[in-house]
Amino acid sequence: MSTITFTNARLIDPESSEDFIGWLQIAEGHIAARGEGTPPVSDEQTIDCGGQCLGPGIVDIGVKVCEPGERHKESYKSAGLAAAAGGVTTIVTRPDTSPAIDTPESLEFVTRRAQADTPVNVLPMAALTKGREGREMTEIGFLQDAGAVAFTDCDHVVVNTKVFSRALTYAKTCGALVIAHPQEPGLSGGAAATSGKFAALRGLPAVSPMAERMGLDRDITLLEMTGAAYHADQITTARALPALERAKRNGLDITAGTSIHHLTLNEIDVADYRTFFKVKPPLRSEDDRLAVIEAVRTGLIDTISSMHTPQDEESKRLPFEEAASGAVALETLLPAALRLYHAEQLDLPSLFRAMALNPAKRLGLNSGRLAIGAPADLVLFDPDVPFVLDRFTLKSKSQNTPFDGQRLQGKVTATYVAGEEVYRRT
């Protein structure tokens, strides 16, 4: 593998929270050297970044690739192209396919498909319970041996606390990370919006934001019982934050993520029943959105995910209550996150801490950093270039993005995985 030196780059280092003009050299698929200003003269290949930003590639926990089952919505090939175009160098895939990834055999299928077709790193997650039905735990040990990096039933809450506590206990002995969706399913059943004036006006069945806090409170109690390693997939409401803060202060092994949509959109964006804005949990109030941004800034919320969920046109061209939930976001994650940077709510090192460093750390990966010796998974991007998103230009097989037609600022110029260029904007 060749040696490349990136010069005249604005390096975004989430570990040191630094953001400076410098250079970075990669060799043998890893970061070999870096520094401020101009590099020592070398006859190796150099790439002049022209002052653009160079950050660690994004590590995205919770990407849905629709193999097996619904390959027409998203395949490993299309997801890989979308990820590369979005500066996402590691996708951590969800097991909520059909059937669910709940056996070592099905996990091996996924791994094989991913290796054959995907230019970025793919790390699969497996279901925590068989069929994501919340009754019996999966073969956590075998699945780990087969490469599962975390265990989750995705948006299915394990309702039976006895089953969940046993799964947590077993996962702890295996050293496995459990990812859960904090929600009280009795309250949230049938809901299509967050309760409040907007849902009342539109006549939509709604769930109180308190359902998220109740789910989180329950899970935290079970963590106190079991001591397992736990990550909340999406914290989206202000009322859940004090519980999270307390659990961290008490030394529980807990981290939390949020989705890019909950950071950049609110319930009012649904407007006249626009189903591309239907996500799970539903979009929240503006107060909640601002509280969650602040929690990312302080580090209380650890990670930002795309929660990439492809849906075909038929699943979305339905009355709001009947329409499927979810939005594609691999390619819009970075431009949407840059809205927070341009609004001066988060600086670039903080964004990359949440999008690269923290998710990598949580999964025990050495990536997500610009440190010497780390994998040369990198994203080169221009944070300022403005554009209007046309969803039909997306590389995903499904184009259900809420950002269609919206003004965004910031585009990926090139993406590198283990030192190899996997995407360059033309």
Place this chain on the structure above:
Amino acid sequence: MSFAHRHLLGIEHLSQSDITAILDLAEKYVDLNRRSAKHSDVLSGLTQINMFFENSTRTQASFELAGKRLGADVMNMAMQASSIKKGETLIDTAMTLNAMHPDLLVVRHPHSGAVDLLAQKVNCAVLNAGDGRHEHPTQALLDALTIRRAKGRLHRLNIAICGDVAHSRVARSNLILLGKMENRIRLIGPPTLVPAQFAEFGAEIYDDMSEGLREVDVVMMLRLQRERMDGGFIPSEREYYHRYGLDAAKLALAKPKAIVMHPGPMNRGVEIDGTLADDINRSVIQEQVEMGVAVRMAAMELLARNLTEAA
């Protein structure tokens, strides 16, 4: 008189003058409907299709009669029995009907927003005959006409809307319309059926019916929508009737000439006392039905005028 709307999807989109325009025109049709020769030809040559994805007797009959009296060719489609059962999507059904060139499409659907969605896909005028728990604009308009005729005005009245507000599109449309016309609105019911968020629309909320009915000019009762309830909203119908059912004793707290309204169909002995509902001195429930036909004639005429202007 201008009415610059392509569809009638909800009261939310109407201005004060739009509302007045519909009601003024409807007055003329009230007179026409009381004659023995009830025919007009303002919709002559136009095709009206009634698509009801949810059971309805009175609303569908009212729209059908309104269209026929105006000379339209009216077709009723009971959607529950047809293609929806075969897996066709709402939009496909709409596109199929659209290809038959209707001029007016009257739609009722069990999901909020479904009629808005459909209206985006067709070339004709769409009238919302009720979508989920969102809006039922012609019901609010016929209620407004009934009130205006009974009270002589449609502003500065104290109006109580009682019962199952949460599941009611009638309540939402009325709340918006009566608010736009500058009335004071009270919502009365158990907190499980009258969510606190409605206070943000400028309504006063009461969980004590006796307190809420004090000095009101209009008492609007809502049907308890048992078919939309998926969990215990009330302990029992008899307790509900005791606390929130309208009877003569509770009505005595309202103004002496307060009128009683109900959008129908009524659950006698659940939300309203049967004798009271039939009391012609207080109840205007039959007038509401009569105004319904007139208001729908007026709304369809106004939309049809825009169709011919656009053509």
